[in-house]
Amino acid sequence: MMLEIEMVGHSYAGHTALQDVNLEVAGGELLSIVGPSGCGKSTLLRCIAGLIRPAQGRVVLNGAQIDDVPDNLAVVFQDYSRSLLPWLSVRDNVALPLRRRGKPKAERRAAAEAALATVGLSGADGMYPWQLSGGMQQRVSIARALAYRPALLLMDEPFGSVDAQTREDLEDLILQVRGDGMTILLVTHDIDESVYVGDRVAVLSRAPGTVIADLQVDLPAKRDQITTRELPEFVHLRAEVGRLVRGGAPASQAS
């Protein structure tokens, strides 16, 4: 197993966000983590990223416990407008993390431009993030992560702030760029999205969040927004995930 999450728990000022979370992720897998709002999904992701240290349990990556941010890890955050640096051009934003890799400047630029081309933003190299639409900014943010060539890519509600059409395009972009052995963890509250994008779906309960189901997604690897979503397996699975997510949140249903 590439990533092992063992009995992880965390709380903020008396509020228990996570409790006894156990998960295993194999190399090259795309795991969706879905759960109701406020179930600690983002906290779990930050623990895996090494940005916070869980109060209980541990996260093990390739056999080593995560204490600080591991190498070869990239994160795409929901808030693209804050996660991109407005004073750097799109190209420089993407190339910035490559500085540490000791590549010469020309190579960094080339790598950044290649990553931008992959996400469909070839012409935008010299522009600034705030000149782009929200969906395009999130593409830049994805390009920055891809150019870094991480072994593990974490995505925290990456499509939560874009419109429905853009969201579908970005979901397809993720399916298109995965491969090269990159392992992806995608946190979302969108049930359809978790099934559509994932190889596996882990369902978290309401806070304190814990894994209440771990479902295999038996859909063909090649997916598209129309036909995949009308497959009986898809419909069945999304219903099951939906029931689990709601079952974990009876109070929110009542309100």
Added chain:
Amino acid sequence: MSISVATRGQFRHGRRVLTAIAHRWLVLAVGVIAWEVGTRTATSAYFPPPSKIVARMHHLWFSGPIAHVFLTSAAEQNILPSLGRMALGLAASIVVGVALGLVLGRSERAFEYLDPVLQFARVIPPPTLVPIFIVLFSVGTQMQLASIIFSAIWPILLNTADGARSVDRLQMDISRVFKLSAADRLFTIIIPSTLPKIFAGLRLSLSLALILMVFSELLPGTANGIGFELVDAQSRSDLPTMWAGIVLLGILGYLLNGVLLLVERRMLAWHRTSHGADS
């Protein structure tokens, strides 16, 4: 699409600025004309008409040879040393103020220890310290520089600290995730995001530096400078020269502020536009 919106916004912004400038100059022109008419009819020795002040300024400072960019030797002996001291004092304030401000802003502990002291030091009116500086440093350039620095450093230092404290946490997370080096973190994240605050402080510091520049030259023991020329003219009851000095200071302050705004606009283009697009 979003680009054309931005440019159109800039055009509209540009036209607004031009109209605003026209209005401002109009009021100034009317004011000067009224002053000219008023002083000519009153014929008071204490209030020479603006035309006479301008003629005196020209005669005193700007009637020099072309090789010296029309500066007279009096201008070179008084205006340039003043501006030199101000530039030096301001430069030292920026270097020390920004460096200390960054440390203070990024270190929780340093901030907690030093903030009360700094807030106290800041509210001391700098001119009251000038007598002490006269005793501490030798009269002249050293004392004058100390006075300028002690007044100009506070807005820069405190604004930098404030800006460095409020660097977006998500951007700091990004720098951790992508393992940016300490230098990259400082120069590509912390300083750029603090820059708008630094410039806000710099604008205040600039006017304080100008005030202390003149003030420190008004004291005995000064050998040159615009302030020295003012005091000298006063001792000779030369009112047109005194007025000329005052107008010169006004013009210098206006020009320096203009230069600063220009630099700020260039360096913070991202700030103005990205925030303009948000609202």
